[in-house]
Amino acid sequence: MLKLENVSFEVETEDSTKKEILKDVSIEIDDRFVAITGPNGGGKSTLAKIIAGIYQPTSGKIYFDGMDITNMSITDRAKLGISFAFQQPVRFKGLTVKDLITLAAGKKINVSDACTYLSEVGLCARDYIDREVNASLSGGELKRIEIAMIMARGTKLSVFDEPEAGIDLWSFNNLIQVFQKMYKKTNGSIIIISHQERILDIADKVVVVANGRIKQYGKKSEILPELLGRNMSPCKVLTDNE
């Protein structure tokens, strides 16, 4: 379904030196639910943005259902069936929740359609449908609306960048159910970037990205025990004697 071939991504830092965020990444994803995890700053979000077309790789190729999409725009990839939920959802002055869900669905939808998507993410449509997606909404509300938009799109591939970030514990339990339901009901594939054990636990496969490379990729039964058992400390503990 999705294949990355020797993908690298470099950025120029403030002092004009080049920093490689992704280093020669090759991976083939065919499972319907894949979780990507790993330490902060390891390149997970960059990888997701490369898939959605927000960043263009410095080198390498990306294939979606066998088609080379490396040079395709964000719009064309979206039309082809790739959805992307932002880690930090964007606010819009003037556009309402219904406007955004309608744009996501790509067709006119009625209130009960919008209601279905919103109630899936635990929002009462009556309270939200006409609200502007502006600073009056909390971070958690925005995250849920972001997920509702991805559901309204119903595409072949949905990529979520840390959907749990900023969501309270109660909502988090529901979030797990949302993804489980999405997995059962739709034929689409899901890629979730997450640090949460419970999300990793419902995935078919887990990818560990660290330092710009794929460290591990395999069944969750193989990866999770090691991942959770490992000492994740980046350096050894300093003592007074050192």
Added chain:
Amino acid sequence: MDIIKKNLLMQIADLHSTPEGAYNIRANGMLDSRNTTKNIDIVSKTDKSGIDIIIKPGTVNESVHIPVIISETGLREIVYNDFYIGENSDVVIIAGCGIHNCGDQTSQHDGIHTFHIGKNAKVKYVERHYGDGDGNGETVMNPTTVVEIDDGGYMEMETTQIKGIDSTNRVTTAKLGNDAKIVVKEKIMTHGKQFANTEFTVDLNGENSGANVISRSVAKDRSHQIFKSNINGNNKCSGHTECDAIIMDEATVSAIPEITANSIDASLIHEAAIGKIAGEQLIKLMTLGLTEQEAEEQIVSGFLK
């Protein structure tokens, strides 16, 4: 009425046919049609061009339409309209001006509207300005609105200029009594080489008076906008002014908010923000399958909704 005039009426007042209730339609400097009701009288001025709109005290749930349309190139007019809103009434007034200029001369409408809002009266005033036509002649509108709100009165003023006005100078002044409130919502879009200047001056004279002036604008191409607002808190009062503008292409926008507290109990806030469309907003809509152009249109139309 011909198709051009009918289209102008639709643009400025959503009117597909004769409005219900009281109305006064002015076309090319002349009275086109008028209707009065038991509670709302409309009388032509005898000393100058314009009308007096007299709303009896206690008139509720009634509306007045007073659209002005110009389809003759080179027509310039100054019109004085005075509104007398009786105590305890609750009415909607829909004004607006549409100019279709397909000639080479400047068409201009300067409307001077004066509102006398009685005690505890409530008015919603909607004003839309629109221009079209493919001639080289300029379309100019200079509306002046003078508002006096007596104790406990309330006015909501919604003004919209979306398209086709080459030059506008909009001046609004308001004086408020005790417990009187005014809410102004202005929406402006300029394109081409258009110029728009808007000025608001609100004197919060009464105790517990309040003003909220909100302007949202989009400046495209090489157009230029100036927004000035001046709120004077002369008593225990609250005032808020906000200008939010999107600039595109080579357009320029100035926002000049001014607040003056002349009373220790005055509470005044001003906010102004100008900037281009945020890149992440475009990207978000593009991930939904919109092109960059479509995303831009959605953001602008939502912003001015």
